[in-house]
Amino acid sequence: MTQPSTPAGAAPGTAPRNDLWKPVLLRSAAALAFGAVTVFWTSPSVEVMGWAGGLYLLATGVVSLRAIPAAGIAQKSAPGKMLSFAGASSAGAGVVVLLLHSDLVFGVIAALGLGVAGVLELACGLRHRGRHVLARDWIASGIIGIGTAVLLPFFINLGAHALLGVAGGGAIISGVLWVLSGLTLRHDARGGAGKP
Secondary structure (H helix, E strand, O other): OOOOOOOOOOOOOOOOOOOOHHHHHHHHHHHHHHHHHHHHOOOOOHHHHHHHHHHHHHHHHHHHHHHHHHOOOOOOOHHHHHHHHHHHHHHHHHHHHHHOOOHHHHHHHHHHHHHHHHHHHHHHHHHOOOOOOOHHHHHHHHHHHHHHHHHHHHHHHHOHHHHHHHHHHHHHHHHHHHHHHHHHHHHHHHHHHOOO
């Protein structure tokens, strides 16, 4: 999904630095670790759901916030504010899910956190399409987040296993997306380092 290099004529401040791949791979690691927990834990309790889901949302939010400067986006710019709010909504939902363990809290709060973050990432991706190396990834990640958020409330009555399955499915899909993006960025950074 990630474009191999920054397009010519990119807006000032949107060209990524060579270390952008690090927070991107950290985000993918958080998503894939959570996805693995949801796949291999056959009968999770509500507490396991709260801890695993809360840590995933919190880690995703924190890593997303740390990726903004690495992406070459000013914090005070409109896209910087949108991505900051996306990361903060994920992290905030993670804290609530960590502290309050119930199917209803997870289904509603995780859906809100993922939905708000998804809408903001989608908007940022659409706004920077063709001008930022992560625009396509933000669009895809936003759609996955929105889709997961829409589905979660329908599974509240089915319990922790179903809720974790839906959230974990979205996490695995976005984790694979972000791992491909991170590896592409790392490859491009290595190639750019060797050029005079």
